[in-house]
Amino acid sequence: MYQTTYHRASSVDEAASLFAKGSESKFLAGGQTLLPVMKQRLASPSDVIDLGKIKELQGVELSGDTLIIKAATIYYDIMTNADVKKAIPAISYLTSVLGDPAVRYRGTIGGSIANNDPAADFPAALLALGATVKTNKRSISAEDFFQGLFTTALEDGEIITAVSFPVPAKAGYEKMRHPASRFALTGVFVAQSKSGEVRVAATGASQSGVMRVPAIEAALKANWSPAAIDGVTISANGLLADIHGTAEYRANLIKVMAQRAVAAAR
Amino acid sequence: MGVEGIGARVVRKEDKRFITGKGRYVDDIKLLGMTHAHFIRSPHAHAKVKGIDSSAALKMPGVVAVLTGQQIVDDKVGNLICGWAITSKDGSPMKMGAWPAMAPETVRFVGQAVAVVIADSKNLARDAAEAVVVNYEELPAVADMQAAIKAGAPQLHPEAPGNQVYDWVIGDEGATDAAFAKAANVVKLDVTNNRLAPNAMEPRAAIADYDAAEEHFTLYTTSQNPHVARLVLSAFYNIAPEHKLRVIAPDVGGGFGSKIFIYPEEMVALWASKKIGRPVKWTGDRTEAFLTDAHGRDHVTHAEMAFDANNKITGLKVKTYANFGAYMSLFSSSVPTYLYATLLSGQYNIPAIHAEVVGVYTNTTPVDAYRGAGRPEASYLIERLMETAARQLKVDPAQLRRTNFITQFPHQTPVIMAYDTGDFNASLDAAMKAIDYAGFPARKAKAKADGKLRGIGVSCYIEACGIAPSKAVGSLGAGVGLWESAEVRVNPVGTIEILTGSHSHGQGHETTFCQLVAERLGVPISQVSIVHGDTDKVQFGMGTYGSRSAAVGLTAILKAMEKMESKAKKIAAHALEASEADIVIENGEFKVTGTDKAIALPMVALAAYTAHNLPDGMEPGLKESAFYDPTNFTFPAGTYICELEVDPGTGKTSFVDFVAADDFGRLINPMIVEGQVHGGLVQGIGQALLEHAIYDANGQPVTASFMDYAMPRADDVPSFNLSHTTTLCPGNPLGIKGCGEAGAIGASAAVINAITDAIGKNNLEMPATPDRVWRTIHAA
Structure with a gap:
């Protein structure tokens, strides 16, 4: 790993401002892709801004026919969440077969969709459920969000805050x-x-x-x-x-x- | 058997430190003034090194030196050797391509080192390595061995025209041809034995420390055989004379064969430590493990088996191409020859066998012994052939094996090996009963109704272990003897240290070897410690591989124990004023049989060391050593049966049951034996279903990380149903055969036989990935 400067942001606004200050900043969520890539020296961000401890990015909310999963919620918490199981059990199941236990305890939904690996699980759920990606700047439909291999509609420095899923019939x-x-x-x-x-x-x-x-x-x-x-x-x-x-x-x-x-x- | 004696399921002493993170591995060791090495490795499979510019790197912070292949050659460090001479059928010796520790002129596989950066920290070394500019001139490369032997293929070594290492034969060709001429049926099979990357949990590492005042080196290394490392480094690589070179292999996290060999990195670390006057540490990462640890297997074979009208085997013809990679690794030459073709008789009476093995160089990582080493390739071939034959001859596969089993011992096969004992029917019976073989057709029919393809596969393996009788291997070309040494030191207070030339890198020797002492002396194993892995402590040893530590290493300990006990009995008899012949050892005491007179072991030991009152003429002390050289290989054997289901929609395999009935002779610690079998079976299943080290046509590795190379995980394998059918080995006094490799030798054929049974198609290569199985099911 090359030298980098680590920042632990306490709010989305702070994260965005830290990002803007760095010359080549990267957001860190669960680190399941970024950290291995950095260890192999295939990425060398000047600044790493950790979103994982931001309270407003944590948790699941079910209100009426909408399930909202905050961006930095780890897979394990999604998998075991009662509202997820009730509203969209397929998402709970998806997280149970995602990676392995170590990945499920660290990886996040926001990190997964921001990376948009062509073999990641969550992009399929967002696309099929017609979900909406909420960022610190706007709302983006899943259809518009995923733009090909490792490519999304996110602009430089834009932070995913949550994913909003309409509760389906099945x-x-x-x-x-x-x-x-x-x-x-x-x-x-x-x-x-x-x-x-x-x-x-x-x-x-x-x-x-x-x-x-x-x-x-x-x-x-x-x-x-x-x-x-x-x-x-x-x-x-x-x-x-x-x-x-x-x-x-x-x-x-x-x-x-x-x-x-x-x-x-x- | 006492509670801690032979046959007891004693919990492993060493696990306390391993599972609490207190193990001491090479990378845990830090020396004063230690530097760190980072190797610059070729990104090309075949290229000329036209120049190395290290001027920018040398100006970087913390950089001590940048050393190149030309310098190591100039300093007369020896080329890597292959320690087993094989002679081709035309009488010519095998063709060794020169292998310097770092390449001065030509690189021949991706990952071969051309230079090393030494710096104050690992990261500084890595930073500087990026500033070293190596000018390569790419050459055409060849990774596929069938392509490598074709006319016009890129040539690796001037010493080896046509990329051929050797063309070796064994057996009686005339007798075999005659058997085929008279055969009622001939069964033919082409099989590939896929290349594997060993992937020990601990990557290789080395620390070299040169003491200029004493002109003495210490090498800490991840070795299965530190004494052999010292011998080779000293005798062939010109590092230092043996008394000026101490090799320590501390806790080692798995080897599976890959840590037998002395690698370029250890040589470079030693050489560099003297050059820069500071200790040099190198710890490989997982990528380096994939690129540079010797790989395993990689055979392509055509075989034919002849049967008479009664389904008795009358002959076997085998032609195998073995991929050696770019260079001949330390024991590589023996693997597809004397460790492979000598086991081609399997568990069967085969009157005539002829095998030809062509060794081939390719622009890939060198290939050498990997758990089983040749024997898995032989067993897989024979057991796939038997299954194929049963299908072709329309007989039950278990019955076909029974019809051909060897039942009289000793049995001389036509391919050197003389099996000493065994009961192949017993293990087949036990396995068939355990899996309810008779009930399988009903289970298959039920599975079919559920849309699943169910199959059952049998594998009756045999292996030659307890490696090995020195005279025999010497006559076959081995450069070393394969005995083992031991020393028993009884301390003045009666505690006991056992020094052994065997090396534990996960096998549990610190427990099992103590159990022998507990058995013989009746002392608790807490009073015994096992010393191994240090050439300054243990006089000599040949290390651990080939399922040899119990059969050979423990027998050496037994011989030393017998000498020690004999002397201790004399001391006890003298103290008790009794006849030596009347002394028996029980519960840590020397007793006069039939009386209540006794003296405890600590008192005997103390008497030996105070020497105030010893029998006339007796030397003080209580310490004995022994060398043990086996008279034959041992022959563990058994039957594995696998029952599984294939999902026709996806080609995915799911295990239903896996039974193993092994004959390992006497078991010292059945719990540890079960662990060895579990691990071996997982490796065999890994080969059958998951693992494959793949190169593209240009020699670029495709599977150099765990994202692409599929190591088996807990949920890939079933719970195993193990049992033992024991015939004691007559070749050693403890009756031990060895258990370390069996699972890896026997499992893969059982899995593939079961899948091919399930899908009703006989041709299926390993690894049987879901894609491959699905395509085979749906192939026209």
Whole structure:
């Protein structure tokens, strides 16, 4: 690791002002990506501003049909939160299969979506549930927020404060875990909104990062059941291929994971 | 057996320090004035080193020196050696490419060091390393061994035309051809044994400390065999004469073979310490472990097995290509030859065997012994062949094995090994009963109704352990003997120190070796300590690998104990005014049998050291040593059966049950044995399902971190159902066979046999990743 200056911010405003002062500042949330990259000397921020201890970024709120998860809430707290289990159990399940226990005790929802790893779990949940990302400057729809591999709508120095999820009628998530990293080799989040809209998002599959799967959405819109997906064909074009999964395999996984997510949806 | 004697499940003494963070590993050691080394490693798989400019680095804060490959060659530090000479079928010796500790001219794998920066701290060394400019001229590289042996392939070493290390044969080709000519059935199989990265929990590390006044070196290193390290550093690498070189291997966090070898980093640290006049520490990181720890396995094999009309095996033909990487590591040459092809008879009567092994250089990390070393490759091949044969011949796989089991001992195989004892039917029976083999078809049918493909796979492994009889290995080309030494020191107050040339790096010797003393003397193990891992304390030793510590190392301790006891009995008889023949040792006392006269061990010890009243002519003291050289290998064997389900939608494998019925001879501490089997099975399952060290066509490693290289985790493996069917080894007085490698040797074939049974297709390579299994299921 190169030398850096560490700051522990106590408020979002302080974090933003610390960020602006540094020459090459980076925000630190759970550190599950940034710290390993720094240790390998692949990143050398002048200043690291820790958001993890900011009180206003912690916690979960359920009000009516909206579930709000504050950005620096760790996966473990999301997984065990009673409101999450009640409102969107698929999110609770997603956090239970995210990484390993060490990751779940440190990683945060805000850190995950800000990094937008193409195989991260949470981007699929946001996209399928039609969530809204709240920052210290604005609100951004999930559709607009995720802009491809490791790319988001966030501007330099902008801080995610929370994610707001509309509570769906039904939602489910299934994931084939990457055998080494435990990211999603392919994960599919399916959701049916209370107004009947169906959204399906796949992560770990596309060369362009998290994506909607219109063919499966159409099939489920017509008939919300695993069998409805039987006839769907997913093209391997544009899908990721590596030593752990060919593009054809990932195409298959999109379909199979979607079917299982529908079966598990509550 | 006492509560702490042989056969007792004694809790490990060493675990208190390990689980409370009090272990003392090389990186925990800090010396006054210590500097830190950071190696500059080639990013290219094959390149000429055209120049190294360290001028900017030398001006950076805290930088002591930048040393290069040319300097280490100029200073006459010896090239790395391979300690087992193999002769090709044409009579020519194996072709050794020169391997300097740092490359002066040519790099041949990604990660090979070309220079080292020495600085006041690790970070300063790393900073300065980034300022060293190495000018490389890239050369064409070849990573795939089939490509490497083709005409026109990039050539690694001028000494080895065609990238061939050797072309070695064993067995009777004529007899084997004759058996095939008469065969009723021939079964053919192509298998790949995937390359593995060892990944001991503790990365390699070294501290070298040169004392200019005494012209003496001390090396702290992560070694499985510190005496062998000293011997090689002294005799071949010109570091220092043996009496001027102390090698200490303190607590070592796992080895699995990868810490047998003497690596360039230790050589460089020693050389650099003398050059700069300060201690030099190097601690590898995980990336360096992936790039530079010797890898394991990496075979491609075609095999054919001949059967008569009664399904009896009549012959076996094997042709194996073994990837050695860019250089011949210390014992690499023996792994695909004498540790592999000599086990090709498996547990079976095979009248004729012929095997040919072609060793190949590629632009990859060197390959050497890794848990099992050759024997997993042999066992995997034979057990995949047996399963393939059962399917082709349409007989039950367990029955086909039974039909061909060796049942008379000793048994001379056609490939050197003479099995001393065993009961292969007993372990097969035990495993079949444990897994309810007879009930499997019903379970398979039920699983099918649930949409799952269920399979069962058998693996009957045998290994040659207790490595090894010195005369035998010498006749096969080994450069060392493989005996073991021990010393028993009874202190004047009766406490006991056992000095052993075996080295514990996780195996629990500090407990099991004490149990032998407790068994013989009836003293609690708290009165006994085990001293190992320091060439200044232990006179000599060959270290720990090849499941040898109990069968060879503990037998040496037994021999020394017998000498000590004999002298102590004389002292006791003298003190008790009894005949030496009437003295028995019980509960820490020397008793006159049939009487109530006794003298406690501490009093005997005290008498030995005060020497006021010893038998006439007896030397004072109570300390004895012994060397033990085994007369044969030992032959642990057993049956593993795996039952699993494959999800046809994803190709994912889920274990239902895994049973292991092993014959390790006598068990000293069954709890520790179970731990060894668990660890070995996990490594075997890791090879079967998860692990694969992969290079791209240009020799760039694709799996150099845990984000890509899949190490098995607790939730990847089942709970294991273990049992033991024991035949005592006749080759050593304790009847021990060894247990350290069995799991890694036998497990992978059981897993692949089960998956191929489940999916109904026989050809499936390791690791059987979900992707690979899914594609195999759905292949036309």
